Amino acid sequence: MADMAADMRNRFVVAAVFSVLVMLWSPMATEMFGWHLPVPFGVRQDIWALVLSLPVIFYSSAIFFTGAVAALRARTLDMMVLVAVGIGAGWLYSLAITLTGGGEVFYEASTMLATFVLLGHWFEMRARGGANDAIRALLDLAPPKAEVIRDGVPVEVPTAEVVVGDLLLVRPGAKIAVDGVVEEGDSEVDESMVTGESMPVHKESGSTVIGASLNTNGTLRVRATKVGADTALAQIVELVQQAQNSKAPGQKLADRAAFWLVLVAVFGGALTFTVWLLVGASFAKAMLFAITVVVITCPDALGLATPTAIMVGTGLGAKRGVLFKNALALESAARIRTVVMDKTGTLTKGEPEVADVVTAEGYSAEQVLRLVAAVERESEHPLAAAIVRHAEIRSVAMETAGKFENVPGHGAVAEVDGHRVVVGNRRLFDREGIDIGSLASERDRLTDSGHTAVLAAIDGTASAVIALADAPRETSAAAVAELHDLGVEVVMLTGDNRATAERIAADLGIDTVIAEVLPKDKAAKVAELQRDGRKVAMVGDGVNDAPALAGADLGIAIGAGTDVAIETADLVLMRSDPLDVPTALRIGRGTLRKMHQNLAWAVGYNTIALPIAAGVFVPAFGFTLRPEIAAMSMSGSSIIVALNALSLKRLRLPRQASSASARETTEQHPALH
16 A cells, blocks of 8 residues: 555656646636746747646556446446546547647646646555554564574564464563464563553463563563464454455445446536537537536545445454444444344353452451352352452462362352351252351342352251352443433343343343243343344354354354354454443444545535536536536545545544553453464
């Protein structure tokens, strides 16, 4: 794109210099400014103008003629055909007049037309280059060199030469060259440049790492698993490029409209020429109006209206870790009115946390946690791990458990600091002959509200009920609020029991709960919502979400999800952050709005410009629009469209979470491998 922009700039500069020279010796300059410059070498003015026009026609304008030939060979019509007709007709007519003895010529019109069209194309390419900043920034992330351990010695090699199986030495402050698995070392890795995740992620032996992420404070030895085009970064770049090169339904409509507009311009020019001859105008005047009609009706702005907006929208999404797979996904996101979210792993963290500790009279929470956590440290159960984490967060002193006994399906029993501690469910208490007593009502209250209740007894006396729950992600409530601001209904779809689902829905402000749904029935529930006439987005992360993702109007996969979910989705959120869902919808709506604005401008411009160019208002106002002014107007219209699309970069988006809680993403991105 940079080379193309430079070539277009060079062509424009040559055209600008020589068209100005043509204008200086033209009759139009004499009429406007009253000067009459002597023509060099004593030749006729029209011959001198012909000589000055040659670089413009045969160098600067060559791309229009070759483009027109290519379009005609493909049996289509585009703006290249119109520009070539406008420039060629005016110049060939003037050449014929010059070779037959002289007269009124249009060399200045043809050269100025080429100049302004080239100026518009140069600005367009610069605008497209700005829209591609996201891709360039992603490509620049990969380090050019990597340290590979060969024969026990670190050797610096180009990243392109790293192969699968190589062992990389990644020092503190260095970028990880390719995707891999940590074999040795311990460090915090900043993945924000790839995933959008703001907090560093801890890596240790067995952790996966993403190429182009930054190793911050420790030395790692990483075994390369994905290199070259297979890395997560390369896959992200490919997704963004595919999206930018794809066509939305609105763009396909614009392409068809542009084809017919070219046809209208060609026939309109011919009709204008004929009508002016019939009403008694000179051949030169009729030709002037015909060329102006062809020039001003160029569908350049119409052709730019949607692709420029799509490029900016997909680039904006990529910077936020929101990857649209194609332009259709971008347009679909703009029309979503209902968002269905899977609960576990999407709205929640997918792992239990201690929500409450209710103690019996005579016991404190710290005392109970100190003893219970000692027992649970010996267990491998997920609920046990959650209790231990809670005790660590509260800085409870850890004891050592002895005579540990795991009771499958019931709980565990052990001796801690001279006390016999029992931790588990009601069946374990029945086996141990322990009466729940006053804690029974608390246990029922917690289970009715969707919590998992773990009972604890010390020396045969019921001492506490520990409530556990799958905790919502810290950004889930904010995501739901943002969706409501967009006028979007939020539905939670889950296989969990209704009490649990309704508790989380109430905490987050979710509108509708569909609970106790079997995995195979999720797609059917989405289809039910669609039958009500809603445009539905489905957000999920698991294999069981894949059919629902495929059936929804927009499938949104959480980036830390499974291969199947991400491959099926239309849109991938690189971070496991539900707040990126409203971000995606805002980008979609903003992009579609720019597309509509640009299309409206392009159509409105041509509707007004065509009759003016054809000379409809000449009898009433005596105003004649010359081809060079028409070219300036047409180029200006294209520049306005490009700048309007670029203004999408100022779109207001939800603030990204920066707390450690938004961190959980990350190692994974399996679908991008």
